[in-house]
Amino acid sequence: MSTYECYDRVAASYDLSRRPVGTEVIAGLLTLTGRPLGEVSLLDAGCGSGLYAEALIGQVGRLAAIDFSEGMLARARAKLEPTGKASLLRASILDLPFADDSLDAVMFNQVLHHLEPGDDPDYGGHAKALGEARRVLRPGGVAVINICSHEQLRQGFWYYDLIPQALEATLARCVPVARLREILETVGLAFAERVVPLDAVMQGGAYFDPRGPLDAAWRAGDSIWALAPEDELGDAIARVQALDAGGSLESYLAERDARRPHCGQFTFLAATKA
Numbered sequence: 001m002s003t004y005e006c007y008d009r010v011a012a013s014y015d016l017s018r019r020p021v022g023t024e025v026i027a028g029l030l031t032l033t034g035r036p037l038g039e040v041s042l043l044d045a046g047c048g049s050g051l052y053a054e055a056l057i058g059q060v061g062r063l064a065a066i067d068f069s070e071g072m073l074a075r076a077r078a079k080l081e082p083t084g085k086a087s088l089l090r091a092s093i094l095d096l097p098f099a100d101d102s103l104d105a106v107m108f109n110q111v112l113h114h115l116e117p118g119d120d121p122d123y124g125g126h127a128k129a130l131g132e133a134r135r136v137l138r139p140g141g142v143a144v145i146n147i148c149s150h151e152q153l154r155q156g157f158w159y160y161d162l163i164p165q166a167l168e169a170t171l172a173r174c175v176p177v178a179r180l181r182e183i184l185e186t187v188g189l190a191f192a193e194r195v196v197p198l199d200a201v202m203q204g205g206a207y208f209d210p211r212g213p214l215d216a217a218w219r220a221g222d223s224i225w226a227l228a229p230e231d232e233l234g235d236a237i238a239r240v241q242a243l244d245a246g247g248s249l250e251s252y253l254a255e256r257d258a259r260r261p262h263c264g265q266f267t268f269l270a271a272t273k274a
Helices: 007-017 023-033 051-056 070-083 124-136 150-155 158-162 164-173 177-187 204-208 223-227 230-245 249-257
Strands: 041-045 062-067 086-090 103-109 137-147 189-195 267-273
Touching: 007 070, 007 204, 023 051, 023 103, 023 137, 023 189, 023 267, 041 051, 041 124, 051 062, 051 070, 062 070, 070 086, 103 124, 124 137, 124 177, 124 189, 137 177, 150 164, 158 164, 158 230, 158 249, 164 223, 164 230, 177 189, 177 267, 230 249
Parallel strands: 041 062, 041 103, 062 086, 103 137
Antiparallel strands: 137 267, 189 267
């Protein structure tokens, strides 16, 4: 239910340049439930194409996955239904179709910012979704939230320098970490842990392709491109082409990417229900 990206449109090419980054972090945070990982009931809220669910389904006891995009859900079903271990539903993360106190864990992977229009200082979409997570979690259950901090958005992605307007629009939709912790407290979830994996990159090896921005399928793996105005997108493509023609594209990527190893691209937070 993104406010700005059409995931039915990009679903077919999404997996070409996207990886389930930090699944080992999530697995570690799920131990906060106090149950053996193999017994944990986990909801992937906003599962997209099912990358994270596919990576974790063999480790948890029971997995449910929801998404509002039929295109993404079809991709997830193709991955998960053959296992016989997952249930998939078309639903909104703002209205979870699960009973109160029924799940051990809920994970939100790079999805909460899609709820925001970009002009809500209270981050109402985040608060609503996290409140729903608290409702369906059993006492002792854990919510795992995978986001990009503002520092990571500014410093952790080499190609964001090409699309400054899209970056600013993304920053407006992504909650600052300090504000997220306040929201967690407001909805009744107690902050438990924060993990920042410094070596993880969203697109795996494809991230280091300096000509990636020229390919629409490559761009489909990062929704920031959907926020670039047409003229900005055109300018970005022209800039990459000019750098390539001048023989300096690889050095441009290396220079812009030099900051990423110090801040990472992803921040994982865990919060528990008393």
